[in-house]
Amino acid sequence: MTWLITGGAGYIGSHVVQALAGSGERAVVLDDLSTGEAARLPAGVPLERGSVLDRGLLDRVLREHGVTGVVHIAAKKQVGESVEKPLLYYRENVEGLRTVLQAAAEAGVSRFLFSSSAAVYGMPETDLVTEATPCLPMSPYGETKLAGEWLVAAAGRAHGMATVSLRYFNVAGAASPELSDAGVFNLVPMVFERLSEGRPPLVFGDDYPTPDGTCVRDYIHVEDVADAHVAAVRRLAADPETSLVLNIGRGEGVSVTEMIEIIGSVTGLDARPEVRERRPGDPARVVASAELIGKELGWSARYGVREMVESAWAGWCARHPETGTG
Numbered sequence: 001m002t003w004l005i006t007g008g009a010g011y012i013g014s015h016v017v018q019a020l021a022g023s024g025e026r027a028v029v030l031d032d033l034s035t036g037e038a039a040r041l042p043a044g045v046p047l048e049r050g051s052v053l054d055r056g057l058l059d060r061v062l063r064e065h066g067v068t069g070v071v072h073i074a075a076k077k078q079v080g081e082s083v084e085k086p087l088l089y090y091r092e093n094v095e096g097l098r099t100v101l102q103a104a105a106e107a108g109v110s111r112f113l114f115s116s117s118a119a120v121y122g123m124p125e126t127d128l129v130t131e132a133t134p135c136l137p138m139s140p141y142g143e144t145k146l147a148g149e150w151l152v153a154a155a156g157r158a159h160g161m162a163t164v165s166l167r168y169f170n171v172a173g174a175a176s177p178e179l180s181d182a183g184v185f186n187l188v189p190m191v192f193e194r195l196s197e198g199r200p201p202l203v204f205g206d207d208y209p210t211p212d213g214t215c216v217r218d219y220i221h222v223e224d225v226a227d228a229h230v231a232a233v234r235r236l237a238a239d240p241e242t243s244l245v246l247n248i249g250r251g252e253g254v255s256v257t258e259m260i261e262i263i264g265s266v267t268g269l270d271a272r273p274e275v276r277e278r279r280p281g282d283p284a285r286v287v288a289s290a291e292l293i294g295k296e297l298g299w300s301a302r303y304g305v306r307e308m309v310e311s312a313w314a315g316w317c318a319r320h321p322e323t324g325t326g
């Protein structure tokens with residue numbers, strides 16, 4: 001089998017490519033390198049540069065590389081930007097996915113894995129979010145991911161594709177410094193940036209109905225996410241009737257305050273935060289139930305939060321050599 005990984009030169013995508021290649025799977029990457037880095041790819045994995053909206057390119061790549069399965073990770077993923085630019089997000093995330101699915105279906109590809117997000121849930125009012133929790137996304141980004149899940153499932157039924165959609169929770173960490181997240185859009189790199197500049201990390205609201213008043217999230221190591229993809233592609237290869245939607249999380253909540261304290265411990269920097277008003281739309285608690293993915297794929301998370309922070313900090317320091325190591 002040969003797997004096409006769209007967005008495979010990005011932060012999460014490159015970890016998936018590395019895990020697939022390491023498990024003996026053949027892979028080819030399609031990435032426009034708008035946020036990806038070619039240097040992240042393992043030796044021997046071909047890179048085709050271009051957009052998932054380019055149907056001619058997709059047809060050629062699928063044909064020339066003998067692709068039999070697709071892992072679709074390419075997407076725009078900034079929640080705030082999606083509010084400002086919904087048309088861009090629907091074009092890239094929904095029309096891009098539709099184009100890939102149509103090309104795959106017409107090429108006879110029979111296995112499809114879709115990168116979804118916990119953003120499909122919105123503000124769930126439950127201690128543990130299961131796959132049956134109602135989906136009420138609160139941003140165009142979350143809407144595009146939910147629409148993507150529907151599209152993947154419908155195309156799977158219509159064209160005889162085995163399908164899996166994986167809902168990522170809060171991804172952090174790195175397998176190695178060169179694969180670390182170059183963006184500063186999530187809590188961990190945002191705290192790193194503030195600390196590196198000698199400024200206190202920001203906490204938006206300390207009056208939530210949680211043990212310490214700050215928001216609680218489920219953080220998952222990117223290597224665990226990659227391992228879940230390996231388990232999913234093996235399931236797709238083994239069972240042509242597969243049609244699954246699964247959470248990827250640890251099932252454990254960590255508050256913003258707790259995460260900042262761990263970051264301070266790892267970096268050795270003064271991480272006493274500055275508290276500001278709540279941001280609109282931030283749910284108090286979003287923690288995954290990982291029961292179904294364990295049952296269906298035999299997968300469970302291996303890494304803890306401190307390991308995520310330590311590996312992410314090593315990557316931050318490698319990308320920002322001017323940063324002190326504490």
